[in-house]
Amino acid sequence: MVKKREPEMTKKRGFTLIEVLIASLILTGTLAATLGLFSQSLNVTQSAGSFTKAVNTAQMQLEIIRARIDPDDPTTTINFTDLNQWNNRTFQVLQLGDNAIGVCYVQPIAAPLASWRVKVVICWRDPVGRIMGEDNGAGGGTALDGVINGAEDADNNGELDSPVQLETVLVTGGV
Amino acid sequence: MGVKKARAGFTLIEVMMVVGLISLVMGSVLGIFITGHMAWNTGQLNSQVQQQARHGMDAMVRELHLSQHNRVQCIDANTLALQIPLNATALGGDGRSRIDIEDGNLIWGAEGNEGYWVEYLVESDQNLNRNVLKRKVLTAIGGAEVSETILAYYIQSIAFTADQISTNPNYPQGVKLTLTAARGASSCSLTTMVFFKN
Numbered sequence: 001m002v003k004k005r006e007p008e009m010t011k012k013r014g015f016t017l018i019e020v021l022i023a024s025l026i027l028t029g030t031l032a033a034t035l036g037l038f039s040q041s042l043n044v045t046q047s048a049g050s051f052t053k054a055v056n057t058a059q060m061q062l063e064i065i066r067a068r069i070d071p072d073d074p075t076t077t078i079n080f081t082d083l084n085q086w087n088n089r090t091f092q093v094l095q096l097g098d099n100a101i102g103v104c105y106v107q108p109i110a111a112p113l114a115s116w117r118v119k120v121v122i123c124w125r126d127p128v129g130r131i132m133g134e135d136n137g138a139g140g141g142t143a144l145d146g147v148i149n150g151a152e153d154a155d156n157n158g159e160l161d162s163p164v165q166l167e168t169v170l171v172t173g174g175v
Numbered sequence: 176m177g178v179k180k181a182r183a184g185f186t187l188i189e190v191m192m193v194v195g196l197i198s199l200v201m202g203s204v205l206g207i208f209i210t211g212h213m214a215w216n217t218g219q220l221n222s223q224v225q226q227q228a229r230h231g232m233d234a235m236v237r238e239l240h241l242s243q244h245n246r247v248q249c250i251d252a253n254t255l256a257l258q259i260p261l262n263a264t265a266l267g268g269d270g271r272s273r274i275d276i277e278d279g280n281l282i283w284g285a286e287g288n289e290g291y292w293v294e295y296l297v298e299s300d301q302n303l304n305r306n307v308l309k310r311k312v313l314t315a316i317g318g319a320e321v322s323e324t325i326l327a328y329y330i331q332s333i334a335f336t337a338d339q340i341s342t343n344p345n346y347p348q349g350v351k352l353t354l355t356a357a358r359g360a361s362s363c364s365l366t367t368m369v370f371f372k373n
Contacts (some may be wrong), residue, residue: 007317020196021196024203027204028200028203028204031203032207032208034207034211035207035210035211038210038214038215038218041214041218041220042214042217043216045217045218045221046216046221048221048222049221050230052228052363053364053365056232056365056367057367059367060366060368061326063349063368063370064368064370066370067349067370094366095365095366097366
């Protein structure tokens with residue numbers, strides 16, 4: 001009787017230990033992969049924070065230029081006609097420290113009214129290490145130095161560009 | 176006897192192995208779940224804190240622009256008092272301000288209540304059990320409270336300095352404003368400069 005049952009038993013046997021182990025390994029692997037999504041979303045919120053700080057600083061810089069503060073001495077002002085002193089000036093992004101640089105571009109507009117086109121650009125290295133903006137050291141350039149070098153000016157407009165850049169026009173007499 | 180033996184269920188060893196394996200698998204699943212939950216919480220905290228910092232900053236900057244250099248006082252490092260032209264209906268409670276012009280002149284404070292001041296300060300809210308950035312309308316500096324609005328939550332500190340700005344009234348006047356929002360391990364600090372436009 002025992003002999004008769006034995007083959008049946010072997011047939012009906014469930015999973016082997018190896019099978020179960022492999023299955024649990026696959027399960028764990030799959031779940032661990034979804035963890036990657038969480039860490040990715042964390043990185044995204046962190047880079048959103050950098051965006052907020054960069055935009056905030058760009059606004060501040062625009063205010064400073066608009067108030068005609070002297071780039072060499074913040075306690076005095078310059079004339080409206082001398083605003084181009086701000087052209088190509090770099091500034092620090094307080095909240096992002098060494099991982100960011102800001103550049104100002106001030107270009108004259110002749111018509112229809114004598115005015116300045118002011119552009120404030122901020123390039124920064126986000127927590128993942130990727131550099132946002134054109135000052136990224138492409139083509140052997142120096143990253144985050146506020147100057148176009150190497151192949152950094154990808155769109156060849158003679159200015160650094162970035163996802164965070166504010167542009168406005170200042171007209172005579174406006175403070 | 177033979178039949179009984181064949182029908183015997185699991186041995187203790189087998190059951191223990193199964194329990195061990197299940198707890199192993201469930202343990203790792205739980206670990207992943209907990210890590211995921213923590214990551215989710217941190218992400219949510221980060222975006223909340225950033226949002227509140229942005230919101231508080233925006234609200235203050237918008238009103239500060241309407242003020243004047245001799246109408247802003249840093250009461251202490253965390254309290255800023257300023258005078259702006261208030262909309263009379265704002266005193267009823269909607270808290271919004273706008274420029275009110277009569278005879279081409281700005282009316283500082285509110286019409287008929289020219290001594291009114293607006294104050295920004297960080298307070299710990301007992302009911303909400305968190306720090307909030309408040310905007311108060313007062314009849315005078317240190318005077319009675321007319322209305323109170325919460326501008327943003329989770330604001331840890333606000334600081335105002337006027338040290339970078341010239342004391343010469345002919346130069347543009349402004350304040351440097353730093354705001355830090357924090358909750359748990361997340362924090363977001365913003366700094367800006369405001370130059371008065373009135």
